[in-house]
Structure formats: structure tokens, C-alpha cells
Amino acid sequence: MPGRVGRRSAATSEETTSRRTATRTRRTAAALAPRDEGPETLLRKQIAKFFSDAQHGEETHKKLVSGMRNVQEAVCYESGHVNPKYKQFGDFSEEDFNEEVKRCVYRLLEIKKSEKAGDRIRAFLVEFLKTAIQKDYEALAGAQAEEVLDSPSTRLKSEIQNILLDSMGSKDKIVRFRATETLARLITDIEDELIEDDYYKCRRALMRRLEDKEASIRVQAAIGFGTLATRYEDQDGSDAEDDDRAGGLFRLLTVMQQDPSAEVRRAILLNLPLDDPRTRPYMIERARDSDVTMRRLVYKRLLPALGDFRQLKMAERDKVIRWGLRDRDVGVQQATARLLCEHWIRVCEQTEPGETGVAVESENRGLLKRAALIEFCKQIRILRTGLEGGMAHDAMKALWAGRPDYLHDITFRDQEFWNDLTLEKVFVMRTFTDYCSNSEDEAVQDLRDTKMPELTAVGSVLQKWLQALVEESRRTSKMPEVDEQTLKELDALEFLVVQLLHIVLGLDLNDRVGGKQIYHLIQGPLERWDIADSCTELMVDILHRVCDSRKDFIDIIKKSIEEVRDSVNDIHDEKVGDNDVVMSDHDDESFHSAQSEASDDTAIPSSPRAQQPPEMKDNVQELLARMKCLHLVGCMMKHVSLKVLKEPKTRDFVFETLKGDILNDLVAPSMSRKLPSVRASALPCLAHFGFLQKNLAESNMVVMAHAFDKGDVDLQIAAIRALTDWAAVYRDLFANNPQKADPNNKWLLPEDVYLQGFASEEPEIRFEACKAAFKLLLPYHSPFDEEFTQQILFEFVIGYFNPQNANDTGLRQALVYGLSSYCHSRTERALLFSRLVPTVVRKLVQLIENELDDDEKEDMTPWPKVTEILASWTDARLVYGKRDTALGAAEDPHTNLAALILERVRKSTCTGVELKVLMSLLTKLYISPAPPQSAAGEVFPDAGEDRELLETLYELVTEAVEEGMAPDAVSRNYLKRLETGLKKRLVEVEGAVEEVTKGVTSIKVEDQTEQAEEDEEQEKTVAQSGRRSAEATTTAEGEGEVTTTTVEAEDEEDEEKREKEDEEEEDTFIAGMQGESTRMPLFEEDEAEDDDTVRDLSRASRRTPRRAASRRHTAVTESDIIDELLESELEE
Structure with missing residues (x-):
């Protein structure tokens, strides 16, 4: 057998091509060969002419259908119904006519999808059968139903239907497509009743085609199956034949949910x-x-x-x-x-x-x-x-x-409309005022004043409903148990008042009469502790707009807070000290009070909670009143704290005004309360006070960190937001923390809040920590130092690739956006991130081997995708604004990353999987073989740190090539190319230095004597002649080396190509686009060769190393072997 292979390999390419074509032709003929057609007849010519003319355009279809119907009548019906023009076909039988039509149907099945002629012929066939069956029904209108169902046209349709059903299982996708398409059109366009046997045959065949690997075939199957499911299926959707499976309609809905092709889903949707x-x-x-x-x-x-x-x-x-x-x-x-x-x-x-x-x-x-x-x-x-x-x-x-x-047509000025307000009416008015106020068109803004009543009229209505809300809230608060109906009524009343307050905010509050009226009617409800927070916030917003000055606004809020606290009779005096209750019964350390004074000292108590007396049970009204006061403080500070940041005098005045009554007596004591809801309400207020005084924020950072460490989910989120806002305003906040320098510090550092938050089991906290950290990382001046930045970036990258976070889409979206934006914002950040990449790869390998189960390993991002993402994040060419900027080797992230990778693979602790991943990542890095060049064409030669890094990288690459560290041909070839490029780049640098040295030497030579110049010229002449002979010898040797290297390069390219194909096939298996019990091919070009690929892979798995090596030098194809086997069989 090896001898035969050798003789076949020596054959010419023409013989191989012709025999391969012959083999393919024989296979196609065997798959699609029509039946014995017999001799050519007059009927065959006429039917073929009809189908031939139909492929040119649909304009003549009506005429062709009429002519073909006349031929059918001449063949199948009595002479009284025959057109005299077609009497010559009377000698033929119905079977002859059907056979000729079926002959054309076989030809239709071989036409490709892209050919418009196939669509026209199919449309002509369906139109003919539809017209013929309709005329049969008209001709047999008075006959019995059995005779109607057994007409010549229905028999022809049944025979064509059987051909299509048999062809739908063909291995040729063209035949399957045309058969499925024609059957679907027959079912949808011809509305005759199918007999039970034909119905179940079509149903089973179309259901199988719904799982075809070709999306175009599934589309046609969905069209036909949808008609069957909706026209013939029972109303309950059950299948009379198969009780253990849902009906056809449910099957179609399942396919619409799970099919990966949008065209299939669209076809099902349109047919439901x-x-x-x-x-x-x-x-x-x-x-x-x-x-x-x-x-x-x-x-x-x-x-x-x-x-x-x-x-x-x-x-x-x-x-x-x-x-x-x-x-x-x-x-x-x-x-x-x-x-x-x-x-x-x-x-x-x-x-x-x-x-x-x-x-x-x-x-x-x-x-x-x-x-x-x-x-x-x-x-x-x-x-x-x-x-x-x-x-x-x-x-x-x-x-x-x-x-x-x-x-323009609607108006809200009629009094009857306001006398009988409902939720819907007030919401329509609220959205109208919002739309007019936010519009950029001045004409639309003017509609707000022309269509709405005056502010005084709206104020009167608001006063009426505010009073109703106050009375209902008072009545509800006195009830021992509140039923569901009462709560619904209270919610509806609160909703109505909220909409009225929004309407007032949307109107012109510069009206002194109306503004003064609103000013007075709001103060009363604002002092009630049982009014909803949504109403309170809007009333504070209105007060901020109608007050004459910031001082008046603050005084009104302070007065309201005092009234709220005094409205509860059993409010206890608050005491601030070491006796305050800790945050939770499960805390190991006591929660210290917030620092109310603007001092630089941070008081951290060391006394354990066991030494403190237990707190008495708080009264419900007292707690509600305290939370109401805190809410008022938060609403007020929203309008005050951030707006006075750039006004030092105003900022100090506001702080001194609020420090005693608000900060010391309300906010700070509330931070040490037991209930988490009270602490969660007080913490944002403390955050607002931090904007007024920087040293207050510095002294209370540990409070925020401790609140995160010991608090619940709401308190942790509030602590993260407060720390982030402070750090965004004061960029050196974390750097000036004295706890960093204390080796005995036992408290959580403020920066570690982001790390612990990202490691939390609660998705809300993870997302909030990620979003807050990137809010501080992305600005030009980040408050984090380099060490912590690397630490948190490392955790983010591991979290992004960790399959345990695969279902947390919000977190993954924040990570991919934040990491890409961080790395591509500045070159220095991409360089910083490149130093983490080897450690990230090592951690991911350990994560897969030691911490993930089998299901999680399947959900892990494939290694080729991981390396592609890491290479993209460290690519300096993708940095914003740096595309045309020349970067030296020391500043290039890919050059530094290549050196780190080669240093890592040299170590004995590098495992086989890690080595393969790192070398795969190395092949995706871009390292320029030439020195950096500006957009204007100016070349910057490598020197200093750039040259040292290139020399180090060149040594590492040379060592890797000599020791054979590359695990595959792709990596080996990349290392050789990289070695050549680095050598060329270093030689160019040496040439530039040598030219400068020669210039200095020539200046010195000019000062020598003429005799010395002559002697030097003679020496140069001898040296030049020797150099020429050496160059000639080197050239000859180089040509021989080039020849040898070319052959080796070709072999390596072949091996590299094969390994790339294997890698792509492995990636396809990992990616695995899987439909409902149907494996979908990843690429369209792979679909036609799916079976051949399987055979090639199975054959390659049996190939021995020696046989594989011999094939590098002898081009023996698969078709050559098959042709030789066919020849040996014929000889026998």
C-alpha cells in the first residue's frame, strides 16, 4: 500500500484534479439521479416548455397556468371540457401528465437557493396546483365530498407531496431547502383539507426540519409547521398522536424562544x-x-x-x-x-x-x-x-x-376639573408641566402659563389636599392595626399630593403673592413627623426656591426639625459618650460616635461593649421623629453642601450655623443608635457635613469604614458612597490617613472598603464597590496610590473572568467598561496594568485547577479569548490620543509585558498550562521591529532605558529559542521573528552610534601629519580589499543559508498552519453554539464541509509521527488516496 501511495503522489496535478472532479460528479449523480424518463413525447415538450417559460418572470405565470390547466383537462377530463387547441394531448393518460410534472419537480429540487429561477418555478407550481384544485372544486360542486377530495389535481398534489417528503431527508442541503420550501408553500397557499395520513406525515417531516443545522431550512419548516399548527391543530394544543409531548403550537413557541437564528424566530412570529x-x-x-x-x-x-x-x-x-x-x-x-x-x-x-x-x-x-x-x-x-x-x-x-x-388643544383652567381631582387627572397635569418646563422651545414653555391656572389657585388646591393628607396620616398613626384598604387609600392620597407638589415646582415661583402663599402653607405639614418622605423632599425643594436667602432657608429647616422633635412627648434626651449603644449585637468592637468637631484627632474607643449598660427599648414615635429629622437634614444639605464648596466664607458660615444643633445634637448621636435604619439615615447627613470641612471628613473616614465593616447592606452601600464622594472632592484624603503608618492598627482602612465590598456575597454591594472604585480610578488624579491601584485592578480582572460572576450581568458590564476605559485612557495606566498580567494568568490557572467545579469550568471564558482581551487592554495603539505618538521601548506596555512573560516561563514554578497560555499571549503582542517614529516621520533612536530593555528582551528571546521553550509552532515562529526584529533594531542603534564615533575620529585624523595620513590610506585600502573578499564569502554562505532556511520555513509554516487549524477547531468546540438538541455550526463556511471535517479529524488522530513527518516533503492529498483505492478495485 505505501508503494501505491508513492506512485499516486508522482502523478500530475491535472490527473488529480480531473479524477477528483469525476469522483465528485459520480457522488452527486448518485445522490440526485432522476428516474428512468423514457422516450421524449409531445406532452413532455409542452410541460417542459411551461416550466421553462415560468423561470423567466412571474408576469407570464397567469397565462402559463391557464395553458397547463388546459393540457391537464385534455388529458384527465372528458372531451366536452377540453379546449380544442389542446385536443392533441387527449391520447395521454393522467399518469403520463403526473409523471411529466414530477419530472420537472425533481429538476426544481436541484436549483440553489441563490437562483431566482428556482423561486419562480416554485411559485408557478404552487399557483398551478392552487388554481387546478379550485377549478376541480367548482366543477364538482354538486358531487359528494369524497369525489371532491379525490380529483386529478388533489392526486397530483399528493404525489408531489410524497416526493417532497422523501427529499426532505436528503444529505444535500440544496435538496432539503427546496423540498421544505415547496412543501411549506403548498401548505400555506392551498387551503384544502389534508387527510389525516398526509397531515401527520407533513407534521413529522417539518418537525424534524425544525432541528436542521441550516437556518434557511428551519425558516421554511417554521412557515409550514406554523400553518399546520394554527390551521389544523386542536384548540387545546394537544397532539392526538403523541400524548407525552405538547402540541404543535407549543413546539413552535419553544423553537421561537430557543432558536439561535433571528430569521427562524421572525418566521415563526409572523405565522402565529x-x-x-x-x-x-x-x-x-x-x-x-x-x-x-x-x-x-x-x-x-x-x-x-x-x-x-x-x-x-x-x-x-x-x-x-x-x-x-x-x-x-x-x-x-x-x-x-x-x-x-x-x-x-x-x-x-x-x-x-x-x-x-x-x-x-x-x-x-x-x-x-x-x-x-x-x-x-x-x-x-x-x-x-x-x-x-x-x-x-x-x-x-x-x-x-x-x-x-x-x-395646543388641552387646557386645565376650568374650575370643574380642579374640583374633582383624581390620580389620573393630576398625573396628566404633572406630566404636562414637566414637558413644558424641560422643553427647549420657548413656544412650548409659554403653553405652561397659558394652559395652567395661576399659582394662587394651584396653592389653594394644594392646601386642601395637604390638609387631607395630614388628617389621614394622623388617623392612621393612631390605629393599632392598619388594614390593607386604609394603606391603599393613604398611598393614593400621598401620590396625589406628590403630583401637586411637582406641578408647583414646574410653575413660575417668582410670583410674590403665590410664592408667599406656598411659603406659608408648606411650613405646617413640614413640621409633621408622620408625613411621607417623598412629600417632605418636594416641600424642601419648593422652600429652597421661594426663600429669599440661604440663611432663611436654613432657619426654616432648623425650626421644622425642632418642631418635629418637640411634637413627640416621650422623646428622651440624647447623650453622646461612651455609653451609647453599639451598631449590632454581634459586633466584636463597639461602634464609636462620629466626630462632630472639626479636629484632626480621630478618637477610637478601646473599651469593649460588654462594659456598657444595655439601652432601653426605643419608642416607635421617637424613632420615626428622629428619622424624619435626619431626612430633613439630608434634603437641606443637598441644596447647601455642594453649592458652597467654592465659597470658603459661606462654607464656614454654614458649618458654624449647623454644627451645634444639627451635627452635634442630631447626626452624631444617631450614628451610634442600634437600629440600622437610623444609622443609614444619619450616614448621608454626615457625608454632607464632610463637604463643608475637610478635616471633618478626614477624622470620620474610620467611622465610614467601621460602618461598612459592621453594618447591613443599606449601611454598607451608604458608607461606600460617602467615602467615594469625599475622595472625589479631596484627592489626598486616603494619602493623609494616619492609620496606614500605625502597625498596631486594628481598624479597617478606608481603601479596603472597596476590596471587601467587591468580595462581598451581596450582588448590590459588589456592583456598588466596583462602580465607586472606577469613579476614583478613571480621573486624571486618582486618590489611590500605585500599590493599591494594582491590588484592586488585580481583583477586578479576576472577578471579570471568574465564571462564578457569569450571571451577574450588571457587574460584568461595569468591569469590562471600567477596565477598558482605565487601560485606554493613558499609556502609563496600560503600562501599570501590563505588570499585573503574568500574575493574573497564574491566578486564573490556579482558580480553574483548584477552586472551580466541572460546570463552572465549562462556563469559563476560553483561553484564546482571555489572551486576546489582555493583549487588547495593554495595547498602546488603542490608548486615546496616543495613536500617532512615538513611544520608546520602556514606555511600551507590550514590550514590557513580553519581557515579564519570558522571565516567568523560565522559572521552574511555571506549570504546563500556564506556559501555554503565556506563550499564546506573547504571540498576540505587537513589538515594532523599528525605532519609534513620530507622525512627521522623525525617527527617535533607542537609547538609555529603551536600549537596556531591548537588550534584555533580546537575550530572553534568544534563550527561549535555544532552549525550545515554545510549546507549539506558532510560538516558535513568533519567537524567531521577534528575535530577528529585535536584532535588526539593535543593529540600527549600533550603526547610529558607530557613525557618530567615525565623525569624531575623522576630526582627530585631520590634525595628524601628512605621512600618517598616507599610511592610514594604505591601511584602509588593504582593509577594504579584505572586507570585500569577506563580504563575498559571506554572501555565498548567506545564499546557501537562505536556501536551507527557506525549506525549513516552509515546513514550519505548514506545521504552524496545521496547529492553527487544530486550535481553531478546539476553540469552536469550546464556544459550542448549541440549539435545542441541535449543534449549530460556528461559521458558514464550515457548514458545507461538516462531514468531511469529522472524517479528517478521525484520520488525523490515527496518523503516526513518522508518517506525519514524511508528509511534509511528499504532497499526498486525500483525493489521491481515494482515487487510488478506486483504481485498485477496478483492476481487481
Whole structure:
């Protein structure tokens, strides 16, 4: 057998190509060979002519269908129904006609998908069968049903259907596609009733094609199967044949959810019945599809076709509006807004079912449109969706923007409208004022004053409902148990008051009469401890706008706080000292009080909690009053603290005004309370005071760190935010911390809050710590030192690649955005990150080997992807603004990373997996073989640190090449190329130095005597002749080396190519795009050679090393071996 292979390998390329083509032709002929067609007849010529003419265009199809029907009537029917022009075909039978049509169907199955002729022939065939069956029904209208179902046309359709069913299992994807497509069109376009046997045959065949590896075939199967499931399936969706499987409709919905192809999902979506309550939730679910075309289709075609949107459930309406208006694609947002403005609002305009408001007179048009908006708000459950950030705000904004006629026609000045306010009415007014206030168009802003009543009228209504809220809150607070109905009524009343307060904020508060009225009516409810926080915050915002000065604003809030504290009779005097209660019963250390004085000393108590007396049980009203006071302080400081940062005198005045009554007597004692809710309310207030005095922030950093260490989730998040805000304002806050220099420090450092937060088990804390850390890392001047920056970046990279965080999409999105932005913002940061990469790889290898289970290892990001991401983050060419900047070797992150990688692989502690990953990463680094060059073309020769790094890297590369550290051909070739490039770059530097040295020597030579010059010229002549002979010898040897090197390079390239292919196949297996029990190919070009690839891999696995080495020099292909085997069989 080896001898035969050798003889075949010596054959010419022409013989190999011709025999390979012959073999392929024989295989195709065996797969698609038609039956014995017999002699050519007149009927065959005519039928073939019809199909041949049909492929040129669909304009003549109607005429061709009529002619072919006449031929069928001449063949299959009595002479009385035959057109005289076609009597010559009367000698043929029905079987002859059917055979000729089926002959053309076989030809149709061989036409590729890209050929338009195939689509035209298929359309002609379906149109003919549809017309023929329809005429058969008309001709046999008076006959029995059995005769109608057994007409010549239905028999022809049944025979064609059997051909298609048999061809749908073919190995040729072209045949499968055409067969599935034609069968799907027959089912959808011809609405005749299938017999039970044909129905189940088509159903089983199409169900199998739903799992085909070709997406185009699955699309056609979905079209046909959708028609079967909706037209013939039982209403309960059950399958009469298979009881252990759900019905065909449920199967189709499952495919729509899980198929990886957007075209398949789209085909199923368009063929589902919209009025079926079983399919509607699945169709609405496609509004969150990953394909943007799919989402647009839902909002542009399906939902408008629904008609009355009130058929949807309340939760479904909420999803449709929220998903559409907040979609990341602008086209989906526009389609959703058009849906609301053109369809849903028209449904709400109907005063009665079937009656529209088109014929209403112009003076009543505004009332009609206002009623339509109120009805729309009722249909979207405004009490829940109208909260801050709810989807009702987005929906109303889209309506106001998409229907300008509503803006101009609606008015809110009539007294009857205000006398009977409802949640929907007040929400419509609130969104109107918000839209007009935020609009950039001055004409729209003027509508707010013309359509809304005066501020005094709105103030009177606000006073009425505020009083009602105060009375209801007082009544509810005195009830021992509050039932659900009472809570709903209170929530509705609070919602109405909140909307009225927003309306007041949107109006012009510069009116002195109206502003003074608002000023007085708000002070009373502001002093109530039982008013909702949402109302309190808005009232403080209104006061800040109507007060004449900042001092008046602070005095009013202080007065309100005193009234709240005095309104509770059993409030105990607060004491600040060591006897205050610790944060939690499980704390090992006592929680010290916050530093209320602006001093540089940080008092940290050392007395354990066991030495303190237990605290008495707090009264509920006292706690509520304290939290109300803290909330007032927070709302006030929001308007004061950050706005006085650049005003030192005002800042000191505000601090001295608030230090005694607010900071020392309220905020600091509240930080040592037992209840977490009280501490969580006090901590933001302390953070605001830190903006007023830097030394106060420095002295209370340890308080924030301890609150994070011992607090619950809410307190930990508040502590992270407070520390981050302080560090963002005071950049040297962490550097001046005296705890760093204390070796006996037992408290948590403020910087470690971010590390511990990222290591927390709570997803909210991890996300908050990650977001806060990047907020401090990304600015130009980061408050973190280099050591801590490397530490936290290391944890972030490990967390990003850790499969245990795979389901935390928010965290992963924050990490990938933050790390990319950090590394690509400055070259120094990319260089800093490159020093972490070898350690990151080692940690990831240990993580996979020691800490992950089998399922988590499967979810791990493949190593090729990991190395690609790390190389991208350390690429200086991707740094913003540095694309054309010349960088020296010492400043280049990839050059430094290459040196670190080669130093790491030399160590004995480097495992085999780590070596392979690091060398794979090395091949993805870009190291220029030439010195850096500016955009203007100026070359900067390497010198100093750049030259030292290049020499070190060259030595490491040379050592790696000599010792054979590379695990594969790709790495070996890269090391050789890198060695050559570095050698060339270093030689250029030496040449530049040598030229400078020669210039200095020539100056010295000019000062010598003429005799010395002559002697030197003679020596130069001799040296030049010797140099020429040496160069000639070197050239000859070099040519021989080039020849040898070329052959070796070709062998290495072949080996590299094979190893790359193996690596790509391994990556494909790891990536594994898997459908529902169907493995989908990763690339389109791999689909046609799927079976051959499997055979090649199995054959390669049996190849011995010696045989593989021999094939490097003898080009023996697979087709040569197959052809030789065929020849040996023929000889035998």
C-alpha cells in the first residue's frame, strides 16, 4: 500500500484534479439521479416548455397556468371540457401528465437557493396546483365530498407531496431547502383539507426540519409547521398522536424562544395567530429579543394589528411600553412612540365602543383629548407605574412629543376639573408641566402659563389636599392595626399630593403673592413627623426656591426639625459618650460616635461593649421623629453642601450655623443608635457635613469604614458612597490617613472598603464597590496610590473572568467598561496594568485547577479569548490620543509585558498550562521591529532605558529559542521573528552610534601629519580589499543559508498552519453554539464541509509521527488516496 501511495503522489496535478472532479460528479449523480424518463413525447415538450417559460418572470405565470390547466383537462377530463387547441394531448393518460410534472419537480429540487429561477418555478407550481384544485372544486360542486377530495389535481398534489417528503431527508442541503420550501408553500397557499395520513406525515417531516443545522431550512419548516399548527391543530394544543409531548403550537413557541437564528424566530412570529391568548404572551416576549429587527417587527406590525390594546393584561401593557421606550435602538423607541400616538390613544378617544371623536366640534376637541389621556392613564395603572422612574412618565412624554395637537388643544383652567381631582387627572397635569418646563422651545414653555391656572389657585388646591393628607396620616398613626384598604387609600392620597407638589415646582415661583402663599402653607405639614418622605423632599425643594436667602432657608429647616422633635412627648434626651449603644449585637468592637468637631484627632474607643449598660427599648414615635429629622437634614444639605464648596466664607458660615444643633445634637448621636435604619439615615447627613470641612471628613473616614465593616447592606452601600464622594472632592484624603503608618492598627482602612465590598456575597454591594472604585480610578488624579491601584485592578480582572460572576450581568458590564476605559485612557495606566498580567494568568490557572467545579469550568471564558482581551487592554495603539505618538521601548506596555512573560516561563514554578497560555499571549503582542517614529516621520533612536530593555528582551528571546521553550509552532515562529526584529533594531542603534564615533575620529585624523595620513590610506585600502573578499564569502554562505532556511520555513509554516487549524477547531468546540438538541455550526463556511471535517479529524488522530513527518516533503492529498483505492478495485 505505501508503494501505491508513492506512485499516486508522482502523478500530475491535472490527473488529480480531473479524477477528483469525476469522483465528485459520480457522488452527486448518485445522490440526485432522476428516474428512468423514457422516450421524449409531445406532452413532455409542452410541460417542459411551461416550466421553462415560468423561470423567466412571474408576469407570464397567469397565462402559463391557464395553458397547463388546459393540457391537464385534455388529458384527465372528458372531451366536452377540453379546449380544442389542446385536443392533441387527449391520447395521454393522467399518469403520463403526473409523471411529466414530477419530472420537472425533481429538476426544481436541484436549483440553489441563490437562483431566482428556482423561486419562480416554485411559485408557478404552487399557483398551478392552487388554481387546478379550485377549478376541480367548482366543477364538482354538486358531487359528494369524497369525489371532491379525490380529483386529478388533489392526486397530483399528493404525489408531489410524497416526493417532497422523501427529499426532505436528503444529505444535500440544496435538496432539503427546496423540498421544505415547496412543501411549506403548498401548505400555506392551498387551503384544502389534508387527510389525516398526509397531515401527520407533513407534521413529522417539518418537525424534524425544525432541528436542521441550516437556518434557511428551519425558516421554511417554521412557515409550514406554523400553518399546520394554527390551521389544523386542536384548540387545546394537544397532539392526538403523541400524548407525552405538547402540541404543535407549543413546539413552535419553544423553537421561537430557543432558536439561535433571528430569521427562524421572525418566521415563526409572523405565522402565529395574534388573537390567540395562548400565543400572545410569547409574541410580546419578542419585544426583548436580541435581534433589533425582531423588536421593531413587534412594535411596527404585530401590536398595531392587535387593535384594542385593552385586550392585553395590565402587566403586558407595562412591559410593552417600558421595553419599547427604553430600548437601546432608536428605531424601536420611535416605533413604540408611534404605536402610542397613532393607535393606543385613538382607542382611548372612543367615548363608546364603535364611536370615535372625529366628528366632535372644535370647541370640545380639547375636552375629548383630555378625557382620552385620562383614560389612557387608567389603563396603565397609574398608581404603580406613575412613581418616580416608572414607565408612565416615559409614555406621557412620548405622547406629548408625538401629538403636538394635544399640547395646543388641552387646557386645565376650568374650575370643574380642579374640583374633582383624581390620580389620573393630576398625573396628566404633572406630566404636562414637566414637558413644558424641560422643553427647549420657548413656544412650548409659554403653553405652561397659558394652559395652567395661576399659582394662587394651584396653592389653594394644594392646601386642601395637604390638609387631607395630614388628617389621614394622623388617623392612621393612631390605629393599632392598619388594614390593607386604609394603606391603599393613604398611598393614593400621598401620590396625589406628590403630583401637586411637582406641578408647583414646574410653575413660575417668582410670583410674590403665590410664592408667599406656598411659603406659608408648606411650613405646617413640614413640621409633621408622620408625613411621607417623598412629600417632605418636594416641600424642601419648593422652600429652597421661594426663600429669599440661604440663611432663611436654613432657619426654616432648623425650626421644622425642632418642631418635629418637640411634637413627640416621650422623646428622651440624647447623650453622646461612651455609653451609647453599639451598631449590632454581634459586633466584636463597639461602634464609636462620629466626630462632630472639626479636629484632626480621630478618637477610637478601646473599651469593649460588654462594659456598657444595655439601652432601653426605643419608642416607635421617637424613632420615626428622629428619622424624619435626619431626612430633613439630608434634603437641606443637598441644596447647601455642594453649592458652597467654592465659597470658603459661606462654607464656614454654614458649618458654624449647623454644627451645634444639627451635627452635634442630631447626626452624631444617631450614628451610634442600634437600629440600622437610623444609622443609614444619619450616614448621608454626615457625608454632607464632610463637604463643608475637610478635616471633618478626614477624622470620620474610620467611622465610614467601621460602618461598612459592621453594618447591613443599606449601611454598607451608604458608607461606600460617602467615602467615594469625599475622595472625589479631596484627592489626598486616603494619602493623609494616619492609620496606614500605625502597625498596631486594628481598624479597617478606608481603601479596603472597596476590596471587601467587591468580595462581598451581596450582588448590590459588589456592583456598588466596583462602580465607586472606577469613579476614583478613571480621573486624571486618582486618590489611590500605585500599590493599591494594582491590588484592586488585580481583583477586578479576576472577578471579570471568574465564571462564578457569569450571571451577574450588571457587574460584568461595569468591569469590562471600567477596565477598558482605565487601560485606554493613558499609556502609563496600560503600562501599570501590563505588570499585573503574568500574575493574573497564574491566578486564573490556579482558580480553574483548584477552586472551580466541572460546570463552572465549562462556563469559563476560553483561553484564546482571555489572551486576546489582555493583549487588547495593554495595547498602546488603542490608548486615546496616543495613536500617532512615538513611544520608546520602556514606555511600551507590550514590550514590557513580553519581557515579564519570558522571565516567568523560565522559572521552574511555571506549570504546563500556564506556559501555554503565556506563550499564546506573547504571540498576540505587537513589538515594532523599528525605532519609534513620530507622525512627521522623525525617527527617535533607542537609547538609555529603551536600549537596556531591548537588550534584555533580546537575550530572553534568544534563550527561549535555544532552549525550545515554545510549546507549539506558532510560538516558535513568533519567537524567531521577534528575535530577528529585535536584532535588526539593535543593529540600527549600533550603526547610529558607530557613525557618530567615525565623525569624531575623522576630526582627530585631520590634525595628524601628512605621512600618517598616507599610511592610514594604505591601511584602509588593504582593509577594504579584505572586507570585500569577506563580504563575498559571506554572501555565498548567506545564499546557501537562505536556501536551507527557506525549506525549513516552509515546513514550519505548514506545521504552524496545521496547529492553527487544530486550535481553531478546539476553540469552536469550546464556544459550542448549541440549539435545542441541535449543534449549530460556528461559521458558514464550515457548514458545507461538516462531514468531511469529522472524517479528517478521525484520520488525523490515527496518523503516526513518522508518517506525519514524511508528509511534509511528499504532497499526498486525500483525493489521491481515494482515487487510488478506486483504481485498485477496478483492476481487481
